[in-house]
Amino acid sequence: MLRGLTTISFYAHDVAAARDWYADLLDIPAYFQRPEQGDPAYVEFRVGDYQHELGIIDARYAPHGWSTEDGGAIAYWAVDDLDATWKKLLEMGATPYDQPTERGPGFTTASVRDPFGNILGVMINHHYLNVLASRKG
Template identity: 65%
Template sequence: MLRGLTTVTLFADDVTAARNWYAELLGVEAYFVRPTEGAPAYVEFRIGDYLHELGILDSRYAPYGHPDQVGGAIVHWHVDDIQASFDRLLSLGATVHEKPVERGPGFVTASVVDPFGNLLGIMYNEHYLEVLRSGTGR
């Protein structure tokens, strides 16, 4: 039924500022912007080994409004060096949600709140690397 991650959507009151922040973090520019003229309402990046989509939508279009508190599901993105990635996120203005925690051998998670109020998880995950090496992630 669930075949794979398509798009993770984050929300921001200032999509331009969020686009710039994520471009700095990811080292790539958004490949999709709507509208193409004026301030964007939505931008999208393709990132990672499988070119997953990370979208940023203007908070005005959030289906249930933008929550006042951070919470809900955490999407964890694989990183090769959890501490260096965590430190970089903090240096770019994110705040600590949960410091790095070893969940078991080969599994370390951490999470931050980006400057726009979104929860962003990172994880060193042995299973991810196994799938990547095997080529079965298609």
């Protein structure tokens, strides 16, 4: 039934600031912005091995009940070096949500709250690396 991750949507009251923050983190510019000129209401990045979409939407368009309070699911992005990623996120102004924690051999997770109130998860996941290797083979 679920075939794969298509888009993760984050909300921000200042989309331009969020766009710039994520562009700095990801070391890539947003590839899509609407409107194209002026203050954006939506921006999108293509991220990682499968070019998953990370969208940032003006909080004015958030679904009813959206909150910056903790809760809900955490999407974890695969990273090559969790310690270096964790350090960079904190240096960029993210705040710890869940400290780096080994969940078992080959599985370590961490998460932060970005400066815009979204929870960003990062993870070392040997299953992800195995799937990636099998697709390249």
